[in-house]
Amino acid sequence: MTRDIAVVAFAQTSHTRRTDQLSEVELVMPVIHDVLKQTGLAANRIGFTCSGSSDYLAGRAFSFTMALDGVGAWPPISESHVEMDGAWALYEAWVKLRTGEADTALVYSYGKSSPGSVRDVLTRQLDPYTLAPLWPDSVALAALQARALIDSGLTDEAALAETAVRSRRDAAGNPHAQLRGSADAAELLRGPYEVEPLRRHDCPPISDGAAAVVLAAGDAARALHANPAWIRGIDHRIEAHQPGVRDLTESPSTRTAAVAAGAFDAPLDAAELHAPFTSQEIVLRRALDLNDAVPVNLSGGALAANPVMAAGLIRIGEAAALIHDGRARRVLAHATSGPCLQQNLVAVLEGEAR
């Protein structure tokens, strides 16, 4: 028998360019306390805890062990960690709840990009023998993808600018977003290139931030929230690493994950896509068959705030929030990892049938 599992609480920081005055523990503690307060659960009442983060942002090993201190893991807790975006930590927690070994799970993730140059840091994700020594940074790789899309006639620079404008204007209603509001596309297009064909507005802001979610199964979920956001399907897939062997205009992994998650089984009310670059939203919309009738990234998305390692979990949280407060009934959430959308996760969340 399959257990129904729902998001019952979500919290995030107000994402900012830098948080010099905060340690990672201090960054993550308020959001953990927030979701626990929302559910009325204490840390020692949570059945399973899982987090996502990357030591490379902090520039030191085992940074997650210190963040764990912020959870208050005493008495000892059942806990795990993925060195991935928090969306994958949520996936591990979802699996754990499915086994029936826990009824509730705390998931959190965080990333401070400000201590270093995140563009340089992300080059360390690449094949260590052939790619990483060349230091191709994340914006340059995304520019290759954008160029392939433009050359294929799938978009142009003006359309990309419109995506940035839409995202940042939608973010005006999101108190957690880093960039809120935008100038017109015509003005944005007068700016210089960051890496041609990408201008600054095509790229995500550099953010520090954290997020936390509480999952619960079946009756436990119903007891913790009047309107749980049920995870109807969740799946993730990875693609080849070398950019040269992929068609960067396509995202077959997103498509496969969406099929497995049941994304195409019924119409969607909204989608939260983890697309740090404007051009990547085009790729994801095509993979997910999303037309303009489905609102995308009402939160502003990663173009308005991009705390690396938390941005994917935030998409799931924002999707759940739309359901929690009745703004939508069926929402798709997406998270990505790796250069040029190498790895993708899709979740479909639903409120109770009306």
Next chain:
Amino acid sequence: MSAQRNRRPVAVVGIGQTKHVAARHDVSIAGLLREAAVRALADAELSWADIDAVVIGKAPDFFEGVMMPELYLADALGAVGKPMLRVHTAGSVGGSTALVAANLVAAGVHGTVLTVAFEKQSESNAMWGLSLPVPFQQPLTAGAGGFFAPHVRAYMRRTGAPDTVGSLVAFKDRHNALKNPYAHLHEHDLTLEKVQTSPMLWDPIRYSETCPSSDGACALVLTGERGAARAPRRPAWVHGGAMRSEPTIFAGKDYVSPQAGRDCAADVYRQAGITDPRRQIDVAEIYVPFSWYEPMWLENLGFAEEGEGWKLVEAGVTEIDGDLPVNPSGGVLSSNPIGASGMIRFAEAAMQVRGQAGEHQIDGARRALGHAYGGGAQFFSMWLVGDEKPEH
């Protein structure tokens, strides 16, 4: 914890290891993992196409300088188009990785899962990787041994154990390793006296009581009942598995016998129906990076009363022909590819109940414990495997 249990039985049907050595100059990181994975697939008589998902684990990315290596490793592990997860729970990661993979099968999410853990320490600087240069935190400037030596001292003082016990464990494990073709250290002319006179590194831990730095990988193929029925060789069944964590540093922490370790063992024993571990468990692969951790963990895991673990060591109970053999493979003291070390413990436990452990096989082993720990003795992962399918 939960009234409702949905676990489906999980079987280990494939196991692969590399020969652990100080430096594998002949393979890349990807090549090292692939070698273990290919051996696990061959053991299960499965192909890459039979694998539904891949779960990898290693200790900090800083060790090799590759951030989120699952991205680079997707191609080499046949994961393209499949789900791939990357677990990191410090030194316990090899065990945690196997447990995450097992849960995918237990939850009915996937039919057959490949899990691989690794470390290629020769491409790293573990000293830097283990350093935490942050203000207001305990400086671990002398590596892991510098952190653990005071806790060994505390154990000796608390229990009155004679200072000869550590060398007995080290000599036993290094001697056992001679029977394990995959073990890194094969010290044919080692004697107890040589262990006892080896240089003191972190008093009371001597050079020969310390784990080596290894390159190595370990892989498992996990599947459910249907997969097990098709398996060419006897499966090992997972009877229980658990993880527990506690903070690194806090007032009241018992570094000698952490509560998280005791709780983790209790959860595994409860799942597996173990009420008397000393009698019901036939062999244990315990994470012992410094020799004194054998008696310490014997107590933490409930094999001995508090203060009595060293007496089992002295009496030869944990020898390969004793009544509770511990680390017949040679253990972490003989091979330590850090990120893989926990999975090797889990794999060796499974090999024992499959009757597959070759020269270091314990006759008639039916139930075996695999154990791993990490961080500041704060992360624990364990599983108990048996030769028969669990009843529940």
